[in-house]
Every structure is written in C-alpha cells, then in structure tokens.
Amino acid sequence: MTRQPRIVRALLVSLIVALAVMSAFPFLWMVLSSFKTAEESMRTPPVWIPAAASLESYGAVSDVIQAGRSLLNSAIIATLTTAGILVTSIMAGFAFAKYRFRGRDTLFGLMIAAMFLPPIVTLIPLFRMVSEMGLNGSLAGVILPNLANAFGIFLMRQFIAGVPDDLIDAARVDGASELRVVFSVVAPAVLPAIAALALFAFVYHWNTYLWPLTVLQGASEDYPIVLSLGRLLSYNRGAMNTPLVMAGATLAVLPPLVMFVFLQRFFVDSMVSAAVKG
Amino acid sequence: MAGVTLTNLSKAFGATEVLRDINLVIEDGEFCVFVGPSGCGKSTLLRMIAGLEEISGGDLSIGGVRVNDASPRERGIAMVFQSYALYPHRTVRGNMEFGLRLSRMARDEIDQRITRAARMLQIEGLLDRRPSQLSGGQRQRVAIGRAIVREPEVFLFDEPLSNLDAALRVDTRREIADLHRQLGTTMIYVTHDQVEAMTLADKIVVLNGGGVQQTGRPLDLYNSPANVFVAGFIGSPRMNLIPVTVSGRTLDAGALGRFGLPADLGSGAMTLGLRPENLVLHAPGGAPATVTLVEHLGNEVLAELRLTNGPNLVMKQTAALAVTTGEAVTVAPGPDLVHLFDAAGARVHSWPLARG
Ligand SMILES: Nc1ncnc2c1ncn2[C@@H]1O[C@H](COP(=O)(O)OP(=O)(O)O)[C@@H](O)[C@H]1O
Ligand SMILES: [Mg+2]
Numbered sequence: 001m002t003r004q005p006r007i008v009r010a011l012l013v014s015l016i017v018a019l020a021v022m023s024a025f026p027f028l029w030m031v032l033s034s035f036k037t038a039e040e041s042m043r044t045p046p047v048w049i050p051a052a053a054s055l056e057s058y059g060a061v062s063d064v065i066q067a068g069r070s071l072l073n074s075a076i077i078a079t080l081t082t083a084g085i086l087v088t089s090i091m092a093g094f095a096f097a098k099y100r101f102r103g104r105d106t107l108f109g110l111m112i113a114a115m116f117l118p119p120i121v122t123l124i125p126l127f128r129m130v131s132e133m134g135l136n137g138s139l140a141g142v143i144l145p146n147l148a149n150a151f152g153i154f155l156m157r158q159f160i161a162g163v164p165d166d167l168i169d170a171a172r173v174d175g176a177s178e179l180r181v182v183f184s185v186v187a188p189a190v191l192p193a194i195a196a197l198a199l200f201a202f203v204y205h206w207n208t209y210l211w212p213l214t215v216l217q218g219a220s221e222d223y224p225i226v227l228s229l230g231r232l233l234s235y236n237r238g239a240m241n242t243p244l245v246m247a248g249a250t251l252a253v254l255p256p257l258v259m260f261v262f263l264q265r266f267f268v269d270s271m272v273s274a275a276v277k278g
Numbered sequence: 279m280a281g282v283t284l285t286n287l288s289k290a291f292g293a294t295e296v297l298r299d300i301n302l303v304i305e306d307g308e309f310c311v312f313v314g315p316s317g318c319g320k321s322t323l324l325r326m327i328a329g330l331e332e333i334s335g336g337d338l339s340i341g342g343v344r345v346n347d348a349s350p351r352e353r354g355i356a357m358v359f360q361s362y363a364l365y366p367h368r369t370v371r372g373n374m375e376f377g378l379r380l381s382r383m384a385r386d387e388i389d390q391r392i393t394r395a396a397r398m399l400q401i402e403g404l405l406d407r408r409p410s411q412l413s414g415g416q417r418q419r420v421a422i423g424r425a426i427v428r429e430p431e432v433f434l435f436d437e438p439l440s441n442l443d444a445a446l447r448v449d450t451r452r453e454i455a456d457l458h459r460q461l462g463t464t465m466i467y468v469t470h471d472q473v474e475a476m477t478l479a480d481k482i483v484v485l486n487g488g489g490v491q492q493t494g495r496p497l498d499l500y501n502s503p504a505n506v507f508v509a510g511f512i513g514s515p516r517m518n519l520i521p522v523t524v525s526g527r528t529l530d531a532g533a534l535g536r537f538g539l540p541a542d543l544g545s546g547a548m549t550l551g552l553r554p555e556n557l558v559l560h561a562p563g564g565a566p567a568t569v570t571l572v573e574h575l576g577n578e579v580l581a582e583l584r585l586t587n588g589p590n591l592v593m594k595q596t597a598a599l600a601v602t603t604g605e606a607v608t609v610a611p612g613p614d615l616v617h618l619f620d621a622a623g624a625r626v627h628s629w630p631l632a633r634g
Contacts, residue, residue, distance in 0.1 A: 164361060164363065166359040166360070166361045166363035167363045167365065167366075169325075169328075169330050169357075169359070169363070170357070170359060170363035170364075170365075170424075171365075171376070172329075172330060172349075172350045172351075173328060173329075173330070173350045173351075173355065173356060173357045173377075174351075174376050174377030174380060174424075174428070175350070175351035175377050175380045175381055176351075176376075176377075176380055180380065184376075185365060188365075188366075188367040189366060189367065191367075
C-alpha cells in the first residue's frame with residue numbers, strides 16, 4: 001500500500017467523521033429525547049441533554065401499546081422470514097449457479113426482472129392471494145409471501161458461482177446428498193454473503209410497514225412494533241408526546257442493532273481474509 | 279476390491295460428442311493410467327466412472343455390477359482432484375472424517391483409520407490445521423488421505439501432481455506407486471504427462487479424438503505403438519516421424535537415404551518412425567546434416583539436426599557425444615526398431631532398419 005500524504009489522510013478522516021456524525025445525529029437525538037420530559041422536548045431553543053434522565057416514557061409506552069407483544073410479533077416476523085429467505089435463497093442460488101437444466105437462464109432473467117418490480121405493484125395481488133388462502137389478519141399471512149426473495153436468490157447465485165466445482169464434487173464422492181452438499185460444504189464457503197443477506201433481510205422485515213398493515217388490518221394484537229409505533233403517534237390526538245414516541249422508537253431499533261453487532265464479525269472477518277489473500 | 283469394465287461407453291455434451299464407444303477392462307488391483315493431450319476427454323471419462331458425469335451411452339460396471347445409474351457414494355470409489363478440493367472451513371481431520379461420518383461409522387473406527395492414514399502419509403502433525411495453513415505438497419497428502427480412509431474399491435486420480443513443483447512431483451509420484459503396492463487397490467489415474475504414465479502404470483490407455491488409441495503395458499506401447507499418434511505421444515523427446523515412399527521392397531526416405539524392406543509392405547506414401555535414441559552420428563554412408571541446436575542435460579545430450587535438403591531430426595545420445603551447433607555431420611538409423619505407418623496412420627511393421 002502506498003502511503004498517502006498526511007494532509008490527504010487528514011482530509012479523508014475528517015470527511016468520514018463528518019459523515020458519521022451526520023448519520024448518527026438523528027439516532028442520538030432519538031435516544032436523548034426519550035429520556036426528556038414532555039415539556040423539555042418542546043422547548044426552544046432545544047434542550048440537548050435532559051436535566052434529569054427520566055425512564056418515565058419507557059413505562060408509558062407499555063400503557064399505550066402492548067410493547068412486549070409487539071416486539072415479539074416483530075421478532076417472529078423478522079426471524080421466520082429471514083430464515084425462510086436464507087434457506088430458499090441458498091438452495092435456489094445453488095441450483096442456478098451449479099445445475100445445468102433447460103430454461104435456466106430464461107428463468108433467472110425473469111427472476112431478475114421481478115427484482116425490479118416496486119413492492120407497491122405487487123401489494124394488491126399478493127393481498128388477494130393471501131385473503132383467498134384465508135390468511136389475512138394473521139402473522140402467517142404476513143410471513144408466507146416473503147419466504148422467498150429474488151434479490152436473495154440473485155445474491156446467493158453470484159457468490160455460489162465462485163465456489164469451485166471440484167469442492168462440490170468432492171463432497172458428492174464423499175457420499176453427501178445434494179442437501180448435505182448445499183448446507184455442509186457450499187454454505188460455509190459463502191458464509192460472509194449469508195451473514196450480509198441475513199442482516200439485510202432481518203432489518204428490512206423488522207422495519208417493513210405497509211405489508212403488515214395491509215394484511216393485519218385491525219388485528220392490533222398481532223401488530224409488529226413499527227405498526228404499534230404509529231399508534232403511539234396518534235395516541236394523544238394532536239398534542240404529540242415526543243419522549244413517548246422516541247422511547248418506543250428506541251425500543252424498536254434495539255433488536256436490529258443487536259443483530260448487527262452479532263453478525264458484524266463475519267463481515268470484518270471476511271474483509272480481513274480478503275485483504276490477506278489479495 | 280473391484281475391477282472396472284467399460285462397454286461402448288459414450289459421452290455427449292448436448293450435440294458435441296466427446297467420447298465414443300470406449301471399451302476397456304481394468305483388472306482388480308491394476309494401476310491403470312489414462313493419458314492423452316489436454317481436452318481429449320480424460321477427466322470426463324474419469325468423472326463418468328466416479329458418477330459425477332452422466333453416461334450418454336454404453337455400460338459401466340464396477341466389481342461386476344452395472345453402476346450406470348448409481349450415485350457416487352454407491353460406487354465404492356474415492357477421488358483425488360487436481361485442485362485438491364479440500365473443504366476450506368474444516369481442519370485436516372475434519373476433511374478426512376467428513377465422508378466417514380456421513381456413512382455413520384463408529385467414532386473409534388474413524389479415529390483408527392485417520393491415525394493409520396496420517397501415519398502412512400506423515401501428516402500426523404497437521405491434523406488440526408486448516409487447508410489454508412498447508413503447503414501445496416501437504417494439501418496433496420491430505421487429499422490422498424481423505425481418499426485412503428474411505429477404503430474404497432477403486433481410487434480415482436485426476437492429474438494429482440500437476441500443481442506441484444518438479445522435485446515434489448517426482449517424490450509424490452513415487453509415494454503414489456508405493457501406496458498402490460501397499461494397498462493393492464485398483465487405481466485409475468489421469469494425466470497428460472506420458473512420463474507419469476510410463477512410470478506408474480500397469481496398463482496405459484492412450485486417449486485421443488474421443489476414442490482409445492491403444493491400451494497396453496508401458497513398454498508395449500513404447501516398442502509397438504499402434505499408430506502415429508501413440509508413436510508421437512509416448513517417449514520423450516517425441517519420435518521422429520518422416521514422410522517416406524514405399525514401393526516393392528524399397529523404402530525411399532528422401533534425404534535420409536534409401537533402405538531395403540524385410541517384406542512386401544504395400545506401396546505409396548507412408549510415415550517412418552525413428553526414436554531420437556535410435557540415431558547414430560558419423561556412421562559409414564550416413565546422410566549429411568547440420569547440427570542446429572544442442573542441449574546438454576548432464577547425463578545425456580539432445581541435438582537437433584537438419585538433414586541437407588530434408589526434414590529436421592531430434593536425437594538423444596549419452597553425454598560422451600561431443601557436437602556443437604553449426605557442425606556438419608552424417609547421421610544414420612541405429613540398430614533398434616523403427617516403425618512404418620501407412621497413409622491412415624496405422625502401424626504396418628517394426629524392424630531394425632538395415633541400409634540397402
Ligand atoms: N460441462 C461441459 N460442457 C460442455 N463441454 C464440456 C464439459 N466438460 C468438458 N467438456 C468438453 O469435453 C472435452 C473433454 O474435456 P476434459 O474431459 O476435461 O478433457 P481432459 O481432461 O482430457 O483435458 C473438452 O473439449 C471440453 O471442452
Ligand atoms: Mg482434465
């Protein structure tokens with residue numbers, strides 16, 4: 001690696017710090033506000049640090065919504081959907097990458113095309129299908145249509161294509177079934193990509209709003225946390241209680257954050273090993 | 279332990295026919311080498327035996343049982359790949375036990391087999407390492423170890439030495455030969471290197487153009503090549519192939535001279551095959567030639583000669599031979615066998631060429 005001049009490095013570092021501060025700022029504001037009193041949160045000029053950190057709002061969240069239940073619903077939706085996406089993406093990605101079959105490339109092209117459909121276009125048709133299956137108003141209806149994902153299959157195909165054929169054949173000669181080949185040999189070889197997909201899928205389906213709202217309609221006991229947050233907003237009829245909403249939002253953000261911390265070692269690992277090899 | 283029989287075996291990828299009507303009997307315990315130029319279908323044939331490539335036509339049997347439709351695991355084979363194909367996220371031990379665990383073998387039996395194979399290959403100290411922490415030669419040993427612990431009926435090797443450096447290649451070649459002697463298991467070995475084929479094989483199968491060119495023991499192929507292709511492929515440096523004209527009992531080799539034939543061998547344009555080691559310099563009545571290149575290999579000398587108004591010849595002699603580039607010499611066939619091939623390339627006759 002060539003050493004950059006000191007001034008260039010300094011400029012780059014300050015740029016990165018500025019970007020980091022900019023993206024962290026709303027997050028910080030959210031957390032700080034959740035500890036303020038309602039009066040503090042409305043003051044001008046704004047108060048940064050609450051005079052006395054109060055946990056009152058966190059308690060109040062549970063008075064308005066079933067926070068525990070909503071978090072559980074979110075966890076169920078995000079976890080099952082992510083698990084489904086991982087399994088289907090790895091298997092279909094393997095088939096697209098390593099099997100020769102008639103119509104493979106056409107099928108893959110169609111799938112790529114599906115990737116570019118805005119979700120709003122499929123909302124109504126999907127809703128009608130789910131209704132006809134009698135699943136609307138239930139978590140199953142929220143989860144089922146998302147168990148396979150075109151982007152996930154695409155991503156897995158790209159990475160699995162780089163796994164040497166000999167490795168797969170060696171496992172077959174060793175007596176592994178195709179399923180065993182996929183999950184014991186191919187999947188470990190593309191682990192960083194799987195971790196990335198898991199993170200994207202989990203965060204996306206934790207935060208998704210429109211689809212559960214459409215399927216669940218009024219069944220508020222099945223609401224995931226993001227839908228319940230909406231109920232926090234409208235709770236006071238105009239006189240919005242900012243710390244209450246911020247406390248709810250902070251709670252809602254924690255699990256994906258934990259997920260990221262948990263998965264991040266895979267990304268760091270893979271970046272380090274790529275650097276060593278490269 | 280099992281022999282392998284191929285009957286009219288064919289392979290096509292879509293409309294492209296890669297192998298046609300391969301017939302072959304590999305005896306139980308035999309070391310059989312498939313040799314041929316790159317792209318001739320050696321790997322494809324091996325992969326068909328392994329069950330990794332579908333069979334387009336014909337029959338394959340292992341140990342007397344037809345296995346055309348059997349999966350690799352039902353065939354009792356183990357394979358060593360050119361790229362080693364070690365599982366990167368498993369340790370050496372993990373690599374060796376993967377197949378055994380899949381077959382639900384008892385833990386202490388697995389440990390015994392791994393210990394035995396590791397001792398045989400001298401990789402006992404590496405069992406807890408990952409493939410990325412091994413040298414090329416060590417990876418090769420692990421790949422062989424992974425095959426040994428399975429105790430297969432048939433070992434399959436696909437160019438196992440081609441990623442090793444020259445010195446290691448010779449050592450490992452010896453070890454594979456030793457392994458075959460110790461285990462006595464049928465081995466099928468693919469290489470494009472005729473030296474590997476000559477040194478390892480009980481039986482060589484020369485493949486080219488989608489078919490078997492010749493099958494036989496190494497020295498049989500060397501002494502009586504079935505056709506021009508085998509003649510050129512087996513032996514290093516390659517046999518000199520000279521266009522000649524035959525009429526009655528005379529052979530006209532152009533600038534090399536005219537020779538008598540031991541029998542009436544047909545007439546017309548044919549090809550004469552002369553091994554580089556079967557040429558002598560300064561023989562009485564030899565053909566005039568110029569030395570165009572000399573390579574000293576230590577124990578022997580390779581020289582390239584241009585016959586005056588004729589083709590180039592390569593000769594190989596002991597180090598005692600002193601020639602220099604640009605020197606004018608005379609050259610003649612030596613006392614060993616020469617080979618005559620007809621216009622289609624098939625061998626017509628081999629005999630010690632006498633000047634006539
Ligand atoms: N999967 C495949 N699809 C199409 N052609 C193939 C495939 N695998 C091999 N071939 C062709 O078959 C021929 C033989 O290949 P291969 O058996 O690998 O040769 P070798 O091992 O002797 O170098 C080559 O011409 C190659 O291009
Ligand atoms: Mg090959």
